[in-house]
Amino acid sequence: MLGQIHFNTATQMFSSLVSSRQTTLSRNNFRQVSPKRQRARSVMAWALFQMNTMMTMSLFKDTKYDKDDIERPYDVVVPGSNISDITWSPYPRHNGERRACLDVFFNEQLNLAEIANDCNRSMSEDGEGPIDLSVWQKAERLGERLFYWYHHLPASLGLDDAPPHFLNLRVHYHYTLISLYKFFTPGQNTSLPIHIIHHAKDLCIHSAREIVSITAAHGRDFGFDRMYFAFAEGVALALFVLLTDLDNEKSSQAFFEAAVALRAASRRFLFAKGMMRMAYLTAVQTHTTLPIRARKLFKDFVQHSWGPEDVNRFNSEIPNVALMIKPNGVDTDLIGLSALFEKWEGTSAKMEGDSPDINPSSSSSNVTTSP
Numbered sequence: 001m002l003g004q005i006h007f008n009t010a011t012q013m014f015s016s017l018v019s020s021r022q023t024t025l026s027r028n029n030f031r032q033v034s035p036k037r038q039r040a041r042s043v044m045a046w047a048l049f050q051m052n053t054m055m056t057m058s059l060f061k062d063t064k065y066d067k068d069d070i071e072r073p074y075d076v077v078v079p080g081s082n083i084s085d086i087t088w089s090p091y092p093r094h095n096g097e098r099r100a101c102l103d104v105f106f107n108e109q110l111n112l113a114e115i116a117n118d119c120n121r122s123m124s125e126d127g128e129g130p131i132d133l134s135v136w137q138k139a140e141r142l143g144e145r146l147f148y149w150y151h152h153l154p155a156s157l158g159l160d161d162a163p164p165h166f167l168n169l170r171v172h173y174h175y176t177l178i179s180l181y182k183f184f185t186p187g188q189n190t191s192l193p194i195h196i197i198h199h200a201k202d203l204c205i206h207s208a209r210e211i212v213s214i215t216a217a218h219g220r221d222f223g224f225d226r227m228y229f230a231f232a233e234g235v236a237l238a239l240f241v242l243l244t245d246l247d248n249e250k251s252s253q254a255f256f257e258a259a260v261a262l263r264a265a266s267r268r269f270l271f272a273k274g275m276m277r278m279a280y281l282t283a284v285q286t287h288t289t290l291p292i293r294a295r296k297l298f299k300d301f302v303q304h305s306w307g308p309e310d311v312n313r314f315n316s317e318i319p320n321v322a323l324m325i326k327p328n329g330v331d332t333d334l335i336g337l338s339a340l341f342e343k344w345e346g347t348s349a350k351m352e353g354d355s356p357d358i359n360p361s362s363s364s365s366n367v368t369t370s371p
Helices: 001-025 035-059 102-126 133-151 162-185 194-221 229-245 249-265 270-285 292-304 308-314 337-344
Strands: none
Touching: 001 162, 035 162, 102 133, 102 162, 133 162, 133 337, 162 194, 162 229, 194 229, 194 249, 194 270, 229 270, 249 270, 249 292, 270 308
16 A cells, blocks of 8 residues: 555645645734745645656546645745856756756746646546546546647757756646546447547557656666656556557557666666566467567566565555556456555466477466466
């Protein structure tokens, strides 16, 4: 229940912060609070709001609070502080210094967080029941807001010589887009016309490829070993989306590139390590034939990075992005990674044409057809 604990903690912190602010306002004139303190409080509140939005999106839960009364951090004027003068350079080299554009970046990041929050709140209300045309129309209105935000990003946040936070902003956008339209893709509980289902899948596939492309740029310019955790989440989601489209050559290539990036992230993040293993097990369970290079990569991962003891490290409800996509053949009643590992690790999952068995739990007598 680790993910849920973090989620509840963030919610309680946010509520306490808002309550404290309201108490301060009721007892004193808010202007008497120093500008630095006002800004620090706003930074904390908005950070928790964004954390909550991402956590609820990955745990399939409704957003628990609003931020309507919270002033944006850099709307608070702090004498002697000029955020627009802050520069960025790669660490530890400190070459290639450029303006960080934090004032513009934070404004657009909060704009996206507000849209993502509305997407999550809306779809968590409708995602449990049958998906009908009215739900699709609501999603389309939210999608239009996302598209407008993306196509009207300021030129100062362009991708030429972009620092990592510019790249991460776009990963967040595509992650949100997939999270919105995943409800309408094949295999979901929907009676929508087939052209709508295919359109939703195309949007998700396109965003998954874009996440891989952005991640490749990060790896080329800064290295995968300096990848944000948010990047790892985005790459994991892209990997599972692309798993459903491997007959397409572009998707197959992007799947392999995503697996390479996630393998690198797995050296830093336990979540990424679990997603690498789960991606292969999902392919086994859905009888999906992986590209040859990808099969070799997963084989190497299991032989050198994964052991039977790793299963017990996921004894919590860490979000499983495989179930966000709900590929055909996956038991959608199992939400946590630990539950799926417990069920699937007992199978003897062999890479097609490879020997010996790459499943570390090879003592099991259950055999599953290889993908």
